[in-house]
Amino acid sequence: MVPVEEAAGRTAAEQITPYPPGVPAILPGERINAAVLEYLVSGKEAGMVLPDPADSSFKTIRVVQEQP
Secondary structure, eight states: OEEGGGOTTSBBSSOBOOBTTTOOSBOTTSBOOHHHHHHHHHHHHTTOBOOSSSSTTOSEEOBOOOOO
């Protein structure tokens, strides 16, 4: 788990599907980009529902651990 602000460029380890529209914005195994994070954070603040992430407050996001 890393803070959402530090997740850009990391590999997602969880699916995040905003509702509405109900289409996955982040899928496990894909690189997380800053634009998608901005969309999700601003949407959450505006009342969009994020039912998938382990952290329902969306302050952190589950990512794949990087090897040193």
